[in-house]
Amino acid sequence: MAETKREIERKYASDKGGLPDLTGVAGVAAVLDKGLVELDATYYDTADERLARSSVTLRRRTGGSDAGWHLKLPIAPHVRDEIRAPLSDTVPDELAALVRSRTRGAPLVPVVRLRSSRDVRHLVDAAGTLLAEASVDEVHAERLNRAGGTARWTEIEVELADGGDPAFLAKVDKQLRKAGVKPSASPSKLARAFRETGGVGARTPVPAKPVTAGDHLLAYLRTQRDAIVECDPAVRRDLPDAVHRMRVATRRMRSTFRTFGAVLDRAVTDPVAAELKWLAGELGADRDQEVLAERLTAALGDLPPGLVHGPVRERLTTWAGARHSHTRGHLVAVLDSTRTLALFDTLDALLADPPLRKKAAKKPEAVLGAAVRKDFARVSRLVAAALDLPPGRDRDGALHEARKKAKRTRYAAEAAAPALGGPARSLAASMKSLTGLLGDHQDSVMARDTLRELSVVAHAAGEDAFTYGLLYGREEARAAAAERELPRLWKRIDAGADL
Known part of the structure; x- marks a missing residue:
């Protein structure tokens, strides 16, 4: 069974002078010599090294106290989630599944072998509590999948203890810099190994700064595509808000295709949008269940005990748990399906060769602004029509439609904001407020049905x-x-709209 560890560390170049004295770091009472450890790690990737291009690493390592399989997923600079599985001869299925959105079924093969002699020190406080582990690593890298070669280097690694304060690493960093030690030019050993033994294959070109209307939309769409792919392992791990974030990214892409049809040919994007809608629907089964369960549980908790008659909490818990278990198993199967993997490939292909129309080459202010204003006008009509209806099911439905169009307008304004500036950001904020209010209303409708x-x-x-x-x-x-x-x-929003 895999376990997860949040890894927060910093790496530094070393001239083989060893580890500088760190007893002067605030909070460090002693630096304990823990001896030399021999580590031997084989890193796996696809033949075209897709994991490396995503800053994801998968390795099989022997030696040390954590021998086994390690999958590292980037969270933030210097921060990764390390997911561990027991030592075996082949890549564990549970780790292979977590990189499937990137590998798309391509085989995982050995690409690099790293052998390290690690001289370990523990930085402890006055009570003997571990603050961080500092090590000097003598590394020998060997390329396995291409005619690259070998490389050797020495580096210093400082890893925060579990549950430690990240600010402590800043104190260590200051001490190391004072001693003349510089941060590593590579974020990981594997990245340096690739660089020094033949590079990483076929990188996606870095897009230039957006200039045209098409440039701006493609930059926004690339961000959403990346979010969908990166959320896949988080959804599989059942991390908080992962399903919601993935679903929102699919909606943002769909909304961009629909709103900006003057820039992107809808004859090409409509079939892609249909597949995104399908995926969002599958994701929604789990997400809607989460929202309802949280809302009803909180409402029940607000009631005085004397007003809770019967096993209401138990029934609600059983209802939420049973449905979540069912939809979650189905959702993982959806992510593993050939249909989802084909969608990911389609998104890549569309962004590599986008179906741009003539207006894509024009300046963004006029083209994007006109599309956003058109969406806002639709929201205005829908809100007015809903308010003209008496309270009841018809108004509930009309308000739900207004909410969906307000979301589309918000996403359109977000996509246009880098080009249109403050007015677009202001409209996006206004639409967020509107969808928040209408979302609470729709959640109430669903809660009453439940x-x-x-x-x-x-x-x-x-x-x-x-x-x-x-x-x-x-x-x-x-x-x-x-x-x-x-x-x-709505009166405040309408008066403040100035796009």
């Missing part, structure tokens, strides 16, 4: 349904409050 279903089941089981009715009434009041607030909010 409460109605749960109360029927509870009643049939002979349980007191009083609490379900009470929660229903509170949700009804929340929806009414949102509807009262909407005219005031």
Whole structure:
């Protein structure tokens, strides 16, 4: 079974002078010699080194206290999640699955072997608590998959202890720099090994600074494509908010295709948008369940104990858990499907050879601005039409439609913001406020439907349904409050729109 460790570390170049004295670092009471460790790691990647291009590493390592398979996923500068699996002869299935959005089924083969002699020191405080591990590594790199060669170097690595304060590494960094030690030019040993033994194959060219309308949209679309691919392992690991972030990225791409049809040929993008809609729908089954469960659990927690009649909490927990378990298993199967992997390939191909129309070559201010204004006008009409309806199911549906168009307008404004500046950012913020209000209203609609279903089941089981009715009434009041607030909010938005 894989385990995860948050790895926070910094790497430094070394001239073989060893580790400078670190006893002067604030908080360090002693530097303990932990001896020499011999490490032998074989790194795996696709033949065209897709993991390396994504700053992802997968290795099989022997030696040291953590021998086994290690998958490292980038989180932020100097921060990675290291996912470990027991030592075996082949890549563990659970780790292979976590890189599938990048490998797309291509075989994982040995690409680099790193053998390191690691001289380890522990930095501890006055109580003997480990603050960080500092080591001097003598590294021998050997290229395995291409006619590259070998390389040798020495580096210093400082890794924060589990649960430590990242600010401590800044103190160590200051001491090392004072001693003349410079940060490494490579973010990892593997990156340096690639560089010094033949480079990384076929890198995607770095796009130039956006100039035209098409440039700006493609930059935005690339960001969303990357987010979708990078969220895949987080969704598989069931990390908080991962499903939501992946789903939002699919929506942003779809909205961009629809709003900016004057720039990107919809004859090409519409089939891609349909596949993105399918994936968003599959993701939505899990996400909608999460939102409802959180909302109803919080509402139940707000009630005084005397108003909770019967096993309401237990029934809600069972309902949420059973549905989440079912939709989650299905979702992982969706991510493993040939349809999803084909979609990822399609997105790559579309961005490599985009279906640009004539207006794509024009200045972005006029082209993007006109499209965003058109979307905003649609939202305005939908809000007005919804407010003309009496409270009830028809208004609920109309407000939901207005919310969906407001989201589309928000994403369009975000895509245009680098070119249009403040007015587009202001509109995006306004649309976020509007979708927040309308989202709370729609969540209330869904919560009431769920409460109605749960109360029927509870009643049939002979349980007191009083609490379900009470929660229903509170949700009804929340929806009414949102509807009262909407005219005031929309008046402010409409008056401030200046795009």
